[in-house]
Amino acid sequence: MYRYSDFDRAFLTRRNQQFRDQVARRISGALTEDEFRPLRLMNGLYLQLHAYMLRVAVPYGALNSRQMNALADIADRWDEGYGHITTRQNIQFNWPKLCDVPDILDALAAVDMHATQTSGNCVRAVTADHFAGAAADEIADPRPTAELIRQWFADHPEFAFLPRKFKFAVTGSDHDRAVIKVHDIGLQLVRNASGAPGYRVLIGGGLGRTPMIARLIREFLPQADLLPYIEAVLAVYNQIGRRDNKYKARIKITVHEHKIETIRAMVEQRFLEQSAYFDGADQVLLAEIERNFTPPAYKSSGSGGFEATLASDPIFRSFVDTNTAQHKNPDYAIVSVSLKKHGDTPGDISSAQMRVIAKLAKTYSYDDLRFSHEQNIVLPHVAKSDLKTVHATLKEAGLATANIGLISDIIACPGMDYCDLATARSIPVAQDIANRFDALKLERDIGPLKIKISGCINACGHHHVGHIGILGLEKAGVESYQITLGGDGSEDAAIGKPVGPGFSAQAILPAIETLIDTYLDLRGDPSESFRALFQRLGMTPFKHALYGQEARTNAA
Amino acid sequence: MAQPTHIGFQSKVLTANDLINGEVVYLSAEGQWVKAFANAKLFTNDVAANEASAQAETQQNQIVSAFLTNARIGQNGVPEPTHMRERFRANGPSNRFLGKQADAARLRGE
Ligand code: SF4
Numbered sequence: 001m002y003r004y005s006d007f008d009r010a011f012l013t014r015r016n017q018q019f020r021d022q023v024a025r026r027i028s029g030a031l032t033e034d035e036f037r038p039l040r041l042m043n044g045l046y047l048q049l050h051a052y053m054l055r056v057a058v059p060y061g062a063l064n065s066r067q068m069n070a071l072a073d074i075a076d077r078w079d080e081g082y083g084h085i086t087t088r089q090n091i092q093f094n095w096p097k098l099c100d101v102p103d104i105l106d107a108l109a110a111v112d113m114h115a116t117q118t119s120g121n122c123v124r125a126v127t128a129d130h131f132a133g134a135a136a137d138e139i140a141d142p143r144p145t146a147e148l149i150r151q152w153f154a155d156h157p158e159f160a161f162l163p164r165k166f167k168f169a170v171t172g173s174d175h176d177r178a179v180i181k182v183h184d185i186g187l188q189l190v191r192n193a194s195g196a197p198g199y200r201v202l203i204g205g206g207l208g209r210t211p212m213i214a215r216l217i218r219e220f221l222p223q224a225d226l227l228p229y230i231e232a233v234l235a236v237y238n239q240i241g242r243r244d245n246k247y248k249a250r251i252k253i254t255v256h257e258h259k260i261e262t263i264r265a266m267v268e269q270r271f272l273e274q275s276a277y278f279d280g281a282d283q284v285l286l287a288e289i290e291r292n293f294t295p296p297a298y299k300s301s302g303s304g305g306f307e308a309t310l311a312s313d314p315i316f317r318s319f320v321d322t323n324t325a326q327h328k329n330p331d332y333a334i335v336s337v338s339l340k341k342h343g344d345t346p347g348d349i350s351s352a353q354m355r356v357i358a359k360l361a362k363t364y365s366y367d368d369l370r371f372s373h374e375q376n377i378v379l380p381h382v383a384k385s386d387l388k389t390v391h392a393t394l395k396e397a398g399l400a401t402a403n404i405g406l407i408s409d410i411i412a413c414p415g416m417d418y419c420d421l422a423t424a425r426s427i428p429v430a431q432d433i434a435n436r437f438d439a440l441k442l443e444r445d446i447g448p449l450k451i452k453i454s455g456c457i458n459a460c461g462h463h464h465v466g467h468i469g470i471l472g473l474e475k476a477g478v479e480s481y482q483i484t485l486g487g488d489g490s491e492d493a494a495i496g497k498p499v500g501p502g503f504s505a506q507a508i509l510p511a512i513e514t515l516i517d518t519y520l521d522l523r524g525d526p527s528e529s530f531r532a533l534f535q536r537l538g539m540t541p542f543k544h545a546l547y548g549q550e551a552r553t554n555a556a
Numbered sequence: 557m558a559q560p561t562h563i564g565f566q567s568k569v570l571t572a573n574d575l576i577n578g579e580v581v582y583l584s585a586e587g588q589w590v591k592a593f594a595n596a597k598l599f600t601n602d603v604a605a606n607e608a609s610a611q612a613e614t615q616q617n618q619i620v621s622a623f624l625t626n627a628r629i630g631q632n633g634v635p636e637p638t639h640m641r642e643r644f645r646a647n648g649p650s651n652r653f654l655g656k657q658a659d660a661a662r663l664r665g666e
């Protein structure tokens with residue numbers, strides 16, 4: 001876990017005091033909204049459709065029980081008793097009152113949290129693999145790197161006004177769970193031939209209006225060169241990134257327009273200059289950070305009857321099948337808590353559920369829990385001998401839905417139910433799909449499948465990298481949903497392509513059913529996933545199924 | 557229902573968000589910021605609409621981001637939104653019973 005120093009705390013206290021004054025001046029009318037807007041955005045406060053929204057930073061999604069309990073208290077005291085976990089591994093409160101926000105920020109600061117750099121054209125909250133420090137396939141823990149980047153770019157004066165927002169993602173495994181290829185900078189921790197630690201560096205990935213897969217800029221960057229190198233990337237971008245057109249301002253466009261070869265040469269040049277300013281203090285800092293991320297002292301109790309329970313309890317077994325992943329310690333498991341109970345809003349969690357998970361994390365997961373970008377929660381270190389108890393507790397709290405990685409484990413952005421920028425709703429589409437396939441009892445038969453839904457072209461719901469992506473648009477005053485296929489957010493990242501004309505709100509669920517029926521009909525055997533089948537057969541059979549005579553009448 | 561409308565002018569209401577709680581509000585015929593779309597003043601010509609809009613700019617300590625939005629007189633004889641986004645703003649989210657719909661229910665004593 002990261003630790004705040006006295007300096008950090010003092011800084012945050014001062015910052016919160018400033019914002020308290022700014023809010024007071026806004027309420028008195030001394031500040032106009034034009035003056036106040038950038039100030040509130042710097043503190044994570046947005047104005048959405050029905051109310052303000054406070055976006056709280058959760059560095060790489062990691063938090064402890066104290067912090068989770070504080071979020072629960074905030075939800076109860078100043079909001080509507082719940083929070084919404086986003087694809088940025090953050091949490092959003094949808095109903096705060098302006099006059100309460102300074103108190104909320106103080107409550108966050110009391111547990112070393114804040115809402116800064118969750119908006120604006122700066123380096124945003126760094127995301128990382130939600131299985132960090134636990135995954136069996138991990139080469140190195142990405143969190144110290146993520147934390148170094150976070151500290152380095154916190155309030156970094158040179159990069160406070162970039163052409164556009166800037167997002168880092170870090171993974172420490174070959175299997176990419178952090179979608180690094182659609183970030184402005186994606187870092188993969190690797191070792192070179194002689195075993196030295198370093199990074200594979202990708203730049204220029206992104207979703208939104210112009211989705212792009214990141215390009216490789218450096219095959220191997222020695223660990224000690226990280227900060228000067230990424231500063232060089234940011235400096236080049238800061239200099240030549242487009243400020244004339246908001247839609248062309250992200251680094252993905254800079255890379256696209258100048259070509260990766262040119263950017264690489266510029267970055268390497270700048271890197272040489274930049275390196276001169278680094279005297280190793282950053283590596284001392286990294287070493288210090290690493291000490292805060294030492295693995296917990298695992299108990300060696302064996303699996304404590306785990307196998308026997310597994311064999312005798314089918315509900316527990318199905319939970320373990322989908323919701324646990326392999327831990328680096330064979331006596332442990334990584335537990336994913338699904339926030340996708342069929343029919344519920346993806347990513348929403350009540351204050352009571354927050355407290356249940358906080359307690360579980362404290363008791364059974366070394367006080368460590370994570371928000372995943374897939375809008376679920378991870379308990380990273382649960383002893384197999386404790387799994388049954390953890391499962392039972394989750395079940396009581398309505399948190400034991402065994403659907404991780406299945407069709408109902410849908411990412412959905414807030415869409416037009418909340419978001420000011422939306423062109424259509426996302427949440428009800430997710431709810432309908434989850435309910436339908438639950439009723440059909442087909443989920444497990446369908447197997448691994450990622451559906452991702454965005455309520456506008458900004459693509460917060462990552463629809464481009466969904467195996468099935470759904471983009472909500474507005475057409476002639478009504479909602480229209482465009483389906484993309486062929487997307488993938490893993491190490492084999494790919495941008496999905498539209499399958500054809502969009503579907504009305506009434507026709508989108510039947511269209512998804514048609515896609516699934518087509519897949520089930522065509523797959524060679526049940527081990528061939530939707531994604532694998534798509535790679536084998538391509539768009540044609542799906543297109544045909546969707547836009548054959550009958551389906552065409554439904555197309556909006 | 558017939559309404560006096562300047563030719564070619566789509567009638568409108570002036571809407572904003574309350575400064576303190578962010579709630580959606582509408583300008584009423586009495587010049588108050590009210591919570592229900594039904595109680596909004598319907599502007600049927602752009603001179604009056606733009607005047608009200610300019611006037612709203614001076615009410616910075618009450619409201620945020622005022623704008624004119626299309627409206628029509630609905631079946632119950634009161635203004636209603638013509639666009640789906642405004643219908644959501646006028647009601648609240650569709651996935652949770654919160655916001656205006658919940659306030660209205662509370663007022664009705666439900
Ligand atoms: S994708 Fe669009 S609708 Fe969804 S949260 Fe992002 S901006 Fe809002």
